[in-house]
Each structure stands twice: as structure tokens, then as C-alpha cells.
Amino acid sequence: MTKKNLLMYIGIGIILVMFFTAIFAPILAPYNPREISLPDRFMSPSSAHWFGSDNDGSDVLSKVIYGARISISVAFTVVTISLFIGLTVGSIAGYFGGTLDQTIMRFIDMLYAFPGFLLAIALVAVLGPSIQNLIFAMCVTGWTGYARLVRGEFLHLKTREYVQSAISLGANPLRVIMVHIWPNLTGPLVVQASFGMAATIISESSLSFLGLGTPPTEPSWGGLLNAGRKFLVEAPFISIFPGLAIILLVLGFNLFGDGLRDRLDPKKN
């Protein structure tokens, strides 16, 4: 196994562990993450509370475990919606070309010119903080990267002989796109989606950290870091552990994306 492959499998391992943690959170969490126990406030890490307890006396480990649910489900939803829109719009632009392509691309260029995170903050700020608005705000610019990638691949794949033969044999555009072109896009799209998951997890946590994401009652990693910031000196563990969870999950997606991209790159093989 090469070093790159090993790193990719480590990435897959991290992602799987985090997914299982999210799915089995009710079994794995030692306490109810929403339980308030004022006598247990700011307890340092111990056998009773492995990651300590926060300002409400809630168990930090349980909050970190439940936080995986929010981070993963929000990132997964955002990436799936963005991928779907990007794939559809990019396919239309790339396959039909001409004025339609130019119009779509200029619109994408305009959205691409906006710093995505800034627009997400502004949208959540005017729409009000909630998970739905958070997902919507991140999807508004999130799909443009996929659309650009898909369109670029289409321009190249459309000229290939097997696609040209399918068209000349009279296959309808939908069949050409779905049967002959899309299967070739799987690799690059999975790589992009993996980096997209990493970026979305950071964006979601950043918005929750600013109080613009998940409501404070929900155990999210960003929200926990925001709460922990006020008690950084007396209870640093409230901030340390959710941050490590974010780094680990983002690292997992980056390792996987990096490894897969190298594997799919013919120049490196």
C-alpha cells in the first residue's frame, strides 16, 4: 500500500467512525446532552465526565457526540443539494452550449464573485438563524463550483467518439447525458464533494460559532466553541474537544479527497 493510499484509507476510517458516532449517538453518549446540572458546572475531565462539563453542567463528551449529528447531517444535505443543482445546471450548459451556456456561465461567474461565506452570513442574518436558513444560505453559492466542474468535463467528454456515435445513432439528449457522460463524472464529483463536505463542516461550525447557525439549545460543535470562549481560562476543555472533533472530521474528508484525486489522476499513475 502506497503512502497516498494509506492516507486515503485513514481518511475513510475517520469518516466512518464519525458517521457511526453520529448514527449511534443515543447509545454512545454517556449523558443527555441537553441535561442541565448546575452543581456539576465546569468539572475538569475525569472518569465521570471524560471531556469535562460546561457552564450548564452538561457533559461535553455527550455534546460532542451529538454535535457530530448536526455537522454531518447539515454538511451532507448542503453538499447533496449543491451537487444536484450543479450537476443539472452544469450538464445543461455543457451539453447544449451556445447562448444558453454563455448566459448560465455569466450568472455563475456573478455568484462566484461573491465571497460565499460572507453571503451565507448576510442571508442568515436577514432570514434569521435556523438550520433550514443555514442550509439554504450555504447552498446559494455552494452549487456553482460543481456546475463549473461538470460543464468543463462536458466540454471535453462531448467530443469523445462514443458520445458522438451515440448522438449520431439518434440517442436523445437525456440518454446521452445520463448513460454516456454522467458515469465518467463520478470520480471528479466525489473528489469535489469530499472537499465540499470539509468546507461545509467548517462553514456550518463558523456560523454556529457566530450564533447564526444552529439554535443554542442544540448541541453543535460551533455553538459549543462559542459558549466555551467565555470560559477559556477557567474551563479550556469546553473549547478544546469540540475543536478537535471538527479538525478530525475535516481532516478525514481532506485525506479522502486528496487520496482519491491522486488515484484518479492519470499523470500520477
Next chain:
Amino acid sequence: MIDFIVRRLLLTLPVVFGVVTLTFLLIHLVPGDPIDIMLGEQASVQDKDSLRADLGLDRPLGEQYAVYLKNLTRLDLGRSLLSKRPVTEEFFNRFPATAELTFAAILISLVIGIPLGVFAAIRQYSWADNLISVGGLLGMSMPGFWLGPMLILIFAVHLNWLPVSERGGIEHLILPAFSLGLALSAILMRMTRASMLEVKKEDYIRTAQSKGLSPRVVYFKHALRNALMPIITIVGLQFGALLTGTIITETIFDWPGIGTLFYSAIQQRNYPLVQGCVLFISLTYVFVNLLTDIAYAVANPKVRLS
């Protein structure tokens, strides 16, 4: 060259128009009455009507847009609801602090990223290369809102080496700039490494080596100059990420820049100021992208001739 710049400027115009339109529409996306949200439902009808007239929200949408565009040509974006000062003045008062922080972050990332990338490429597949590569991925995965508090905890609270917040001398700048620039360092390091490895395979490098030039001259005079080309683009493109990253960094370090101005405007539901910040930050981003493209074309004749 002039042709290229004119063409690039023309392509920027619709983007600027789009940014302006989207920013104008922001206040209209507020669910319910934005005046109720800004002033609270208990505010008197007179106060509400007065603010509505001030912001022009009592006019038809088309007319509001025309007035918005007209005012924009005079850099008039209305007044902050709290300080009553012009939004433009509020923004440009804070701009130097953010520019200082952003440039310091870019400087730090160049100083860390490029030498490490070159070193990793020269020693490809060594333990040092592996360590730097994994460190780069780790740096990219580390969010600023975690790194910032950790830096405060270690260097300000425990070691007491550096001040924790506010703007001042260079010692005040180190922690926020490092927190903001670490991810970019990691990206630049990976780009420099990849770019150097590509260039190392080129014929002119082999020629330089076979002429008996020292490795230092080969790597730094022949390889690095060419390998740095994509770095110009990356620094330019990442400028937007840094600019929005300042919102978090400035909040953590209590840095008196645009980030904290924007964040407090959001918390106070000071919509004219929110709109102004979004517009100016986006336009700065578009302008920096334009400059990046022009700089790249100046450095690379192939781009401007294509």
C-alpha cells in the same frame, strides 16, 4: 496588454452590477416587516414611518433601486441606525485595521508556506516531506475560530508573551494574523510543493543541472521563479476567504476592523450597515480578483495573448 485589461474590465462590469443588485435585495429578504425587526414591534407608528421614509422603503421597488444606484454613484449608502453616521464613513474608518490584519496574514502565510513547500519538494518522499505534507493537511483542517482561542490560551494566558486583544503595536498583530493566515500557509505550502515538483521535471531544469550549476541556483533561480506563477493566483483568490475570515478572527481578538463592525451590525439588526459591509467587502473581493488576473497576465505573456 491594454486590450487584455480593457477586456477584463468589461467582464467585471456585469459582476459588479450583480453584486450591487443582490446587496440591494438583501433587506427585502427579511421575513415580515424589516422596520419592525429593526425598531422592535413596540416602537411608535411615527418612528416606524419616519425610518421607513428615511430608508425609502415606502416607495415602489423599482424606484428604490433607482435611488439606491443613484446614491451609490456618490458613495452614499445611507446612515447607520445607531451612530447615525454615514455607512461609508463607518466602513472606511475601520478599513485600515482590517487591511493591516489581512496583509499581515498574507505575509505570514508567504513566509511559512513557500519555504516549507520548496523544502518538501527538494526532499520529496523524505520523512521531512511527509511531515510537512501531513502538517499542511492538518493546517487546512484547523478552523480559525478554534485556533484563535487556543493561541490566546497558550501565548497570552499561560506564557504571557503576547497581548490578547485590540489593535496596537506589532505584538498585538501576531496572534490574530497567525490565526487568520495559518490555513493559507498550508494551502500555499501544498501549491508550492506541487508546482515545484512539476517544474523539476522540465527540460530547462535538467539542462541547468547538467551544466553543473549548484542545486541552490537550480532550485531558487530556475525552478522557484517558474513555480511561483500559480501562487500569485492562489494568493489573490484566497484574499476573499481571508477577508471573510476576518469576521471571525476580529470577533475573537476584539480587533477594531470591518469584521467586528459587520458582526455588531448583524447583532443590532442595523440593516443599512449590514448592506454596506456586504457591498464593500464583495467589491473589494471583485477588485482584488481583477488585480490578480492583471498581475498574472503581466507575469505570464501566454495569458494576455490568449
